[in-house]
Every structure is written in structure tokens, then in C-alpha cells.
Amino acid sequence: xxxxxxxxxxxxxxxxxxxxxxxxxxxxxxxxxxxxxxxxxxxxxxxxxxxxxxxxxxxxxxxxxxxxxxxxxxxxxxxxxxxxxxxxxxxxxxxxxxxxxxxxxxxxxxxxxxxxxxxxxxxxxxxxxxxxxxxxxxxxxxxxxxxxxxxxxxxxxxxxxxxxxxxxxxxxxxxxxxxxxxxxxxxxxxxxxxxxxxxxxxxxxxxxxxxxxxxxxxxx
Numbered sequence: 001x002x003x004x005x006x007x008x009x010x011x012x013x014x015x016x017x018x019x020x021x022x023x024x025x026x027x028x029x030x031x032x033x034x035x036x037x038x039x040x041x042x043x044x045x046x047x048x049x050x051x052x053x054x055x056x057x058x059x060x061x062x063x064x065x066x067x068x069x070x071x072x073x074x075x076x077x078x079x080x081x082x083x084x085x086x087x088x089x090x091x092x093x094x095x096x097x098x099x100x101x102x103x104x105x106x107x108x109x110x111x112x113x114x115x116x117x118x119x120x121x122x123x124x125x126x127x128x129x130x131x132x133x134x135x136x137x138x139x140x141x142x143x144x145x146x147x148x149x150x151x152x153x154x155x156x157x158x159x160x161x162x163x164x165x166x167x168x169x170x171x172x173x174x175x176x177x178x179x180x181x182x183x184x185x186x187x188x189x190x191x192x193x194x195x196x197x198x199x200x201x202x203x204x205x206x207x208x209x210x211x212x213x214x215x216x217x218x219x220x
Contacts, residue, residue, distance in 0.1 A: 031058040035085035037131045040159075045130025046121035049096045056088035063182070064094050066118075067216045068104075070191055073164070073184030075148045083136035083176035086150050086158065090178060093119075093160055094217045098129060104212040107196050108205045114167030116188060117151055118214060119160040125151075128159035136176040143169035146181040166192055 037051035057079050065074045077087040093099060105124040106117035121127030134156045143149060143165050151161035152175065163169075164181060166188040181188075195209030 030060075032056065033058045033084050035088060035133060037089070037133050039131050040128070043128060043130070046127035047098050047129075049093060049098050049129050051129070051131045052085075052088045052092035056084040058084040061179070062087070062091060063220055064090065065218055065220060066099070066214050067218075068187060068191075069211070069213045069215055071184060071187040073187050074182050075164075075179050076182045077148075077179040078177075081177060081179070082138060082141070083150070083178055085133055086136055086176045086178050089133065089158070089160075090162065091219065093129060094219060097217075098160060099214050099217040101216075102214050104214065105207060106205070107191060107208040107212065109167065109192050109196060110202060110204045112170045113205070114192075115163040115165050115169055116191060116208075116212065117161065117163045118212075119151065119162045121160075125153055125161065128161065131159065132156065133158050135174065137173055139173050141173035141175065141177050143171060143175070143177070146185060148178045148181065150176040150178065164188060 032055050035052065035054050035056050037054065039051070059080050061079060062077050063074055064077060065072050077090060079087050099119065102118065102121055104116055104118035105120055108115050117124070135152070135158065145165055145167055147165040147169070149163055150158045151163050152158050155174070158176065162178065166185070191208055191212055196204055197207040197209050199206035
């Protein structure tokens with residue numbers, strides 16, 4: 001079986017089991033939510049992937065490890081949090097190997113924003129999965145050190161882009177929070193210590209001075 005289809009099937013089975021359970025009395029199965037993944041034909045997929053199924057579990061956690069060229073970073077995604085569709089999306093892209101051998105194009109370390117931004121295949125904010133989905137925010141979101149959240153280019157434009165906060169992010173509550181780093185913050189610290197290439201956005205907002213690459217991402 002093609003690995004991409006196999007990954008999608010694995011997620012479909014998981015979501016379908018939740019959907020069936022959701023049709024029974026609430027006590028009979030785990031909570032689920034519906035998600036809307038809308039194709040973006042004007043912005044086609046940078047790599048061939050299928051959108052996630054439109055049903056996501058809203059209970060439990062799952063770990064994803066991003067193996068960077070600097071070392072591994074493990075993220076605990078919270079399905080029971082505010083963004084179960086975002087978690088479903090990241091798991092789907094990881095299983096379909098969308099993030100493997102992709103470069104992180106933005107690193108910031110300013111008084112307002114300290115994040116590593118990844119998930120774009122071509123360059124900053126270019127090269128998504130060929131679909132988008134709505135924000136999952138309620139206006140109370142905060143972004144302390146270790147937070148992992150969706151990046152976007154405006155309301156409802158979530159795709160593959162995400163960021164990890166290495167210091168703090170004093171930004172509006174417009175970005176869906178997926179979870180927290182549970183291992184590997186020292187890896188982020190080493191990226192920051194290696195420096196940032198200045199851009200028009202500022203002297204501490206640009207490409208990492210030394211390339212940062214996700215060599216592989218996997219569940220667990």
C-alpha cells in the first residue's frame with residue numbers, strides 16, 4: 001500500500017471509530033468534533049497529501065517528535081484542548097511525511113516575539129498542503145515558552161505552518177494552540193544561539209543563520 005494512503009487510512013479508521021461512537025449515547029464513546037478542511041486550488045499542495053478526515057477525536061494527547069538537524073524535539077499535542085482539528089491536521093501531515101526534509105524559514109528573538117516557524121515547504125508562508133481550515137481560538141490563548149501553535153496568514157488560513165515558542169510571544173490570541181514541547185527545548189535554544197540573518201522585518205527576525213531542517217517527523 002502506498003504509504004501516503006496507508007497513513008490517511010490509519011487516521012480515517014481512528015476518526016471513523018470516534019464518529020460511530022459519537023452516534024451512540026455520550027457515555028458510550030469518546031467525544032468528537034467535526035472539522036472543515038477546504039481545498040485551495042489557487043494554492044495547491046507543495047507535496048502530495050490528502051486532507052485529514054472531517055472528524056477528530058477531542059480527548060487525550062499524542063506525541064509527535066520532530067527530528068531536527070540540531071536534535072529531536074518532542075511535542076505533546078492536546079486533542080482535548082481548544083484545537084482538536086489542528087491536532088488532527090498535524091498528525092495527518094506527520095503520518096504522510098509532509099514535514100520530512102523541510103526547512104524552517106523563520107526564527108525570531110525580539111522583545112515581542114521569540115519563535116521558530118516551520119511547515120512551509122518553499123519559503124516563509126509559501127508551500128502549504130493544498131487546503132485550509134478555520135481557527136480554533138477563544139480569545140484567551142497565551143503563548144509562553146514551549147507552546148506549539150498553528151501559524152496562519154489571516155483568519156481561517158491554517159494549513160501546514162506552525163511555530164514553537166522558544167522564549168515568549170506577545171501576540172494577539174489569533175493562533176490555535178496545539179500543545180507543548182515536553183522534550184528538546186535545549187535544541188531550540190541552540191538554534192537561537194547560532195544566530196539569525198537580519199531581514200526587512202528586523203535584525204532579530206529572519207532565516208536562522210545556520211539552516212534548521214526537519215529531517216523527519218513521526219508519532220511518538
